[in-house]
Amino acid sequence: MTQRANFRGQNVYAYQVSDATWELLKQEYDAGNLTLPCCGGNAVPKEHPTSGTRFFSHAPYAGRTCEWKATGALQEELVREACTVLDKLGWKVESDCWCEGVAVDIIAKNLETGKRFAFMIETGSKADRPDDTLISEDAILTNSDLDKTLWLLPEQRFHQLKNTVEAIPFHRATVDAENTVGNLARSLRRWLEPVETSNSEQPTQSDVRGDPLPSDEPTGIEADPEWQDGKSSVGSPAVRVDRLTRLANRWLSANHANTWLNKVHPSISYNNSPLGAAQCAATGYLEAQNALKAEYDAILNGTSP
Ligand SMILES: [Zn+2]
Incomplete structure (x- = not known):
C-alpha cells in the first residue's frame, strides 16, 4: 500500500x-x-x-x-497525515521512496533551507521489524545524501531507541485509529515548528554584515517551478486549467483545493471562480494564481477564515 x-x-x-x-x-x-x-x-x-x-x-x-516492508491500514493513514502536515508547512513531499535499498515512508525537502529529511513511521511489531532492522536502516540513511532521518515511533519503542536514533514519540491509542493519527500529527508539528524557527533565527552572512536580507529568493508557493512558469508563460486554456489545478492540489489540502478552485472568488474579475478565470483568459489565470498565493499565505499565517 x-x-x-x-x-x-x-x-x-x-x-x-x-x-x-x-x-x-x-x-x-x-x-x-x-x-x-x-x-x-x-x-x-x-x-x-x-x-x-x-x-x-x-x-x-x-x-x-514486492520487497517493500509490510504495512497496514494504520501505517497508510499515518503516512497520509504526515504528508499533509509537511505539505501545509511548505515542504516538498515525496512518499514511498526507495533510498539505498531502504523503504522510506516520506522524503521531504524544506524549500526554505533546501534540506532533505527522511521520515520513517514505524507501526510494525518488534517481531516483524526488530530494533536491529531499524538501527541498520537508520545507519544506511544517515550515510546517504539525506540531511537527517527522523523516526516516528510509538511511545514504548521510542524509549528503547531514543538514544540510538533521532526519534519523536507518538501515543498509539488503543481505542480508535483516528486518535493515533491525531497524536502523530501533533507530535510531528511540535517537532517541526521549532526546527523551522531555529533555522530562520540562525544568523546569516547578511545579518553579520548588517546588509538587508536578500528578498528576491522565492519561498513557499513562489518557489514552486510551476508557479514561476505561470508568471511568464501562461499557455493555452487547457494548460492553464491543468497547471492551476495541480498548484492548488499541491499547496492546499485536497478538499480545500477542490472547493477553492470552483467557488467564485472576490479578487477575480467577471465574478468568476479561479478555474473559470484560468479557462477564460491569460489575465484571469494570473489573477487566480495570485489569489492562490494569498490563500496559501493566509493558511500559513493562520488568518484563513
Ligand atoms: Zn510493490
Missing part, C-alpha cells in the same frame, strides 16, 4: 487528488497505466472501508513478490 503511484511518468498522490481525478485513475488502472513506486507493479486505487482513506495497493497476485 502506498500513497504514491506513477501515471505516465508523473507522480500522483492518493491524498491530494480530487474526486474526479480519483475516478479517472480507477479507469487508468483498468487500462494498465498506473504503476507502484515500490516495484513497478500495477497500482490499484482503493479506499479503506471505514476511514475512506485513499491509497494505492498491489494487484492481489503481485503483492507477494
